[in-house]
Amino acid sequence: MTDLADFRSETRAWLEAHCPPEMRTPVRSDKDICWGGRNPDFQPGQREWLEAMASRGWTVPDWPTEYGGGGLSPAETKALREEMAALHCRNPLNSFGISMLGPALLKYGTEAQKLDHLPKIARGEIRWCQGYSEPNAGSDLASLAASAEDAGDHYVVNGQKVWTSYADKADWIFCLVRTSKQSKQGGISFVLFDMASDGVSTKPILLISGYSPFCETFMDNVRVPKANRIHDENKGWDVAKYLLGHEREMISGMGLASAGGGNPLIEGAIAAVGLDDRGRLADPLLRASIALFEVRARAFGAMSERFVDELKAGRAHPAQPSMMKYYGTELNKARHELQMAAGGSDALEWESDASNGGAAARAWLRTKANSIEGGTSEIQLNIVAKRILDLPT
Amino acid sequence: MPLYLDDQQTMLRDTARDFIAEHAPPAHLRALRDANDPTGFSRDLWKQFAEMGFTGILIPEAQSGMGLGHVEAGVVLEEIGRNLSPSPFLTTAVAAVEALRGTAHADRHYPGILAGDTIAALAIDERAKFGDGIALAAERSGNGFRLSGTKQFVTHAHVADLILVAARTSGSETDQDGVTLFAIDAKTAALDIRPERLADSSLASRITFANIELHADAVVGDVDNGREVLNRLLAAGRTGASGELLGVGGGAMDLTVAYLKERKQFGQTIGSFQALQHRAAHLYAEMEVARAAVLKAQQLLDAASPHAGQAVAVAKAMTGLATTLSVQEGIQMHGGIGMTDEYDIGFYMKRARVLAEMFGDANYHADALARESGY
Ligand SMILES: Cc1cc2nc3c(=O)[nH]c(=O)nc-3n(C[C@H](O)[C@H](O)[C@H](O)COP(=O)(O)OP(=O)(O)OC[C@H]3O[C@@H](n4cnc5c(N)ncnc54)[C@H](O)[C@@H]3O)c2cc1C
Numbered sequence: 001m002t003d004l005a006d007f008r009s010e011t012r013a014w015l016e017a018h019c020p021p022e023m024r025t026p027v028r029s030d031k032d033i034c035w036g037g038r039n040p041d042f043q044p045g046q047r048e049w050l051e052a053m054a055s056r057g058w059t060v061p062d063w064p065t066e067y068g069g070g071g072l073s074p075a076e077t078k079a080l081r082e083e084m085a086a087l088h089c090r091n092p093l094n095s096f097g098i099s100m101l102g103p104a105l106l107k108y109g110t111e112a113q114k115l116d117h118l119p120k121i122a123r124g125e126i127r128w129c130q131g132y133s134e135p136n137a138g139s140d141l142a143s144l145a146a147s148a149e150d151a152g153d154h155y156v157v158n159g160q161k162v163w164t165s166y167a168d169k170a171d172w173i174f175c176l177v178r179t180s181k182q183s184k185q186g187g188i189s190f191v192l193f194d195m196a197s198d199g200v201s202t203k204p205i206l207l208i209s210g211y212s213p214f215c216e217t218f219m220d221n222v223r224v225p226k227a228n229r230i231h232d233e234n235k236g237w238d239v240a241k242y243l244l245g246h247e248r249e250m251i252s253g254m255g256l257a258s259a260g261g262g263n264p265l266i267e268g269a270i271a272a273v274g275l276d277d278r279g280r281l282a283d284p285l286l287r288a289s290i291a292l293f294e295v296r297a298r299a300f301g302a303m304s305e306r307f308v309d310e311l312k313a314g315r316a317h318p319a320q321p322s323m324m325k326y327y328g329t330e331l332n333k334a335r336h337e338l339q340m341a342a343g344g345s346d347a348l349e350w351e352s353d354a355s356n357g358g359a360a361a362r363a364w365l366r367t368k369a370n371s372i373e374g375g376t377s378e379i380q381l382n383i384v385a386k387r388i389l390d391l392p393t
Numbered sequence: 394m395p396l397y398l399d400d401q402q403t404m405l406r407d408t409a410r411d412f413i414a415e416h417a418p419p420a421h422l423r424a425l426r427d428a429n430d431p432t433g434f435s436r437d438l439w440k441q442f443a444e445m446g447f448t449g450i451l452i453p454e455a456q457s458g459m460g461l462g463h464v465e466a467g468v469v470l471e472e473i474g475r476n477l478s479p480s481p482f483l484t485t486a487v488a489a490v491e492a493l494r495g496t497a498h499a500d501r502h503y504p505g506i507l508a509g510d511t512i513a514a515l516a517i518d519e520r521a522k523f524g525d526g527i528a529l530a531a532e533r534s535g536n537g538f539r540l541s542g543t544k545q546f547v548t549h550a551h552v553a554d555l556i557l558v559a560a561r562t563s564g565s566e567t568d569q570d571g572v573t574l575f576a577i578d579a580k581t582a583a584l585d586i587r588p589e590r591l592a593d594s595s596l597a598s599r600i601t602f603a604n605i606e607l608h609a610d611a612v613v614g615d616v617d618n619g620r621e622v623l624n625r626l627l628a629a630g631r632t633g634a635s636g637e638l639l640g641v642g643g644g645a646m647d648l649t650v651a652y653l654k655e656r657k658q659f660g661q662t663i664g665s666f667q668a669l670q671h672r673a674a675h676l677y678a679e680m681e682v683a684r685a686a687v688l689k690a691q692q693l694l695d696a697a698s699p700h701a702g703q704a705v706a707v708a709k710a711m712t713g714l715a716t717t718l719s720v721q722e723g724i725q726m727h728g729g730i731g732m733t734d735e736y737d738i739g740f741y742m743k744r745a746r747v748l749a750e751m752f753g754d755a756n757y758h759a760d761a762l763a764r765e766s767g768y
Binding site: 263266269270275279280281287288290291292294295296298299300302303305306307309310312313315323326327378380381382384385386388389390391392393 | 395396397650653654661662664665667669670671673674675677678681682683684685686688689703704706707708710711714755756758759760762763764766767768
């Protein structure tokens with residue numbers, strides 16, 4: 001216990017010394033998020049913060065040190081996160097590599113694959129995207145059709161993916177392809193390839209938020225070495241499902257108040273409607289809505305903590321990420337609805353400086369996808385009903 | 394501390410689960426209700442609780458108790474809730490034990506509580522909705538105090554040995570200061586206690602204090618500074634009620650899910666209909682979130698954390714919301730049969746309503762959270 005207390009105080013001191021002041025302010029818009037990659041787009045303070053954290057393996061504190069991680073125990077990882085939160089430190093790196101591919105590689109990758117990819121993910125050198133969905137394979141993902149034909153030491157991949165987040169900015173993709181038509185789920189393989197490979201092209205899709213972080217991704221006779229296949233041929237569905245569990249876990253974190261400190265919902269409401277002479281929000285119905293929302297949000301905060309503790313101890317039900325994903329995303333949508341309601345006409349400004357480029361409105365619109373991406377709320381409820389409550393089909 | 398039960402707590406839960414399900418299942422409540430039992434619970438069962446060590450769960454080992462915490466008390470309360478077992482456990486072994494902790498009253502009353510003889514009641518409500526105002530007056534009189542005023546929603550008062558009363562020794566009704574807590578020997582004080590049957594068939598009393606004379610040693614804690622003891626009592630009571638609500642909501646959900654797997658319509662089990670699956674899955678999510686909130690509050694309370702107050706407010710509000718949903722969905726998904734007295738689901742609905750109201754409802758606690766968060 002004293003070891004942990006020492007770790008805590010040393011960590012706090014180190015964070016104090018190394019986290020640049022710009023990285024201790026709330027994340028105000030998408031631009032404030034650091035994604036790394038071959039062509040990084042750093043804002044002031046981001047590079048220093050990323051490099052400082054990566055040098056200790058703290059972008060992935062609980063991964064083994066040989067793969068670029070920090071080798072921390074679950075208790076130390078928790079302490080690190082708590083100390084970061086206490087100092088309002090931003091996340092140094094956002095990455096599909098960390099939250100999705102990494103865990104799948106740790107479980108299913110060969111030693112060579114792990115050594116090849118994990119350290120780069122940890123240092124934020126390669127930005128990854130996820131090639132799962134296709135125009136005719138959304139919720140029914142296993143019906144995917146993009147084909148990979150056996151050509152000896154490599155596959156030749158043809159087909160189209162859709163909704164590939166940041167495909168135009170990503171360096172590599174983890175992709176589901178069909179290696180057999182004999183069986184729906186049993187004919188899928190999981191492969192990795194460089195987005196700079198011949199035959200790969202992307203086309204952005206504009207969203208209702210005015211951003212276009214998504215793409216259609218086209219694959220035209222792309223050569224993918226077999227050495228880039230994770231796990232056995234036709235066993236890709238196992239990897240895909242495992243990865244989806246982590247994706248859901250990551251997305252469920254959205255239900256929590258934003259990292260970087262403060263509570264934008266409450267601060268925004270106070271700024272918009274003011275406090276009355278008893279120190280209460282001047283709009284009593286808005287106040288009541290926010291207070292009841294905060295009850296759920298804080299309870300969900302406890303649930304998230306419990307979920308992580310159970311996961312680390314191997315006690316979580318394997319379908320529990322579905323519950324978390326469902327609850328967290330619905331909560332996050334509700335948070336942004338309230339934030340817009342509190343902000344009134346100020347929050348509707350789409351491009352002004354005062355609105356930070358319409359950050360609130362754009363974020364609100366973006367959250368509508370939370371209950372779609374990574375599997376819709378309906379699909380999560382199906383999973384909870386069948387796998388946890390054991391309801392009949 | 395990880396946010397799940399450790400091995401010892403799990404063992405305690407298994408023991409409590411088996412014991413309570415065997416001795417005080419919903420049929421036990423039904424039998425008491427049908428007999429119009431004037432006590433409202435079984436004294437034999439209370440004795441057995443004592444033999445199991447449950448009544449001493451929060452009493453320090455130095456005073457012959459088990460010296461455990463709110464997590465453990467919550468484990469027992471959840472099973473009480475799940476089985477709808479009528480019991481003075483919450484008021485006596487949880488709230489009163491906490492209020493008396495470290496005072497001279499502890500030495501006087503803990504032995505009776507440990508033995509399963511003493512029943513404690515909490516006279517803290519003065520109006521239909523729980524609020525912070527306290528009007529019941531305690532005026533100095535000779536070597537003691539004279540109490541006059543009324544209290545209501547005092548469960549078990551009609552059979553209580555010990556009644557804890559929150560009274561005003563100075564200032565006006567809405568003041569935080571000027572409150573004093575008294576421990577009254579219910580058998581000797583000439584209180585006018587009128588028990589009323591509640592919707593869940595438990596009994597709660599309206600009490601009139603008409604110039605009741607008390608000796609100065611009835612004071613628990615300090616005169617005029619009673620909020621401190623009262624807040625300790627309330628924190629324990631609210632956390633305990635949250636644990637019991639969790640059991641009520643969880644029990645109702647279990648009944649409902651079991652029914653979805655067995656009832657057939659249109660040639661299939663109704664649990665195969667997606668409309669019902671989604672509602673059941675949503676309910677599960679609400680109950681799990683509530684469960685985490687309760688454990689968080691229990692752990693922080695046990696750790697004497699400065700964040701415990703907010704966590705307790707979240708737990709009481711969240712279990713109020715989630716359990717209300719559970720019993721409402723329970724009846725709806727049972728269909729017509731859920732409306733019959735013969736099926737237990739209605740008992741869950743009634744108990745949930747009483748517990749949701751006790752020590753402040755979800756709105757009260759959401760309001761408290763907002764105030765503490767500065768808006
Ligand atoms: C912002 C965003 C980012 C995304 N990022 C990526 C990415 O990076 N990579 C990637 O591969 N994909 C990505 N996706 C795709 C995402 O995973 C799919 O959109 C999602 O799985 C739903 O598929 P769909 O859009 O085809 O909807 P559909 O499957 O056509 O669903 C339409 C509606 O029908 C409902 N429905 C379907 N089946 C059932 C059922 N069995 N029971 C009940 N209801 C059902 C759905 O819930 C939904 O309401 C992203 C999507 C969005 C919006």
